[in-house]
Amino acid sequence: MKLICIGRNYAAHIEELENEKPSDPVIFLKPDTAILLKKQPFFIPDFSSNVHHEIEVLVKINRVGKHIDKKFAHKYYNQISVGIDFTARDLQSELKSKGLPWEKAKAFDGAAVVGNWIDKSEITDVNNLDFSLLKNDEEVQKGNTGLMLWKIDEIIEYVSKYFTLKIGDVIFTGTPAGVGKVDVNDKLKGFIGEQELFSVTVK
Ligand code: MG
Secondary structure: OOEEEEEOOEHHHHHHOOOOOOOOOEEEEEOHHHEOOOOOOEOOOOOOOOEEEOEEEEEEEOOOEOOOOOOOHHHHEEEEEEEEEOEEHHHHHHHHHOOOOOHHHHOOOOOEEEOOOEEHHHOOOOOOOEEEEEEOOEEEEEEEHHHEOOOHHHHHHHHHHHOOEOOOOEEEOOOOOOOEEOOOOOEEEEEEOOEEEEEEEEO
């Protein structure tokens, strides 16, 4: 399986990193080895001194598809969660300045937290979902999927032009504002509404 990640999908986050607003979605991949195993701590890698949390809504693909029209995109996923796209921001800035790919900063082992899944049937409107990240019990990021520049169905249409979507693939739909550094012993908890879907300790 693969993790397909969308960058720069919330206007306020684009502003906080002083990035340009993209004319098309920004896409990158993480390998399955990036998934942080359940109940394991996240270890800050020794090649970075500025790892950021990015909470994101996740979508799990349940049908094989290519060139999916956005009208039919809702048939290709059945579960929703939140996760963290951990990013070695110092390394990413260096790679960006050289025009190089971001993988070393984004796709390293443990860099993808995947929360517990909720069936889509339990969700009234996927385009109006509140989600948030608590760091040491204080809210540091919150978003609503209504503020995405590209909505879930549009993301599925766009990414499936390039990559065949397979059962079990996970899409990270982009982070809202409020990204920040994690430190040893931080405790990160991700929520959709009031429902806690993951808890991770930083080591
Ligand atoms: Mg991200």
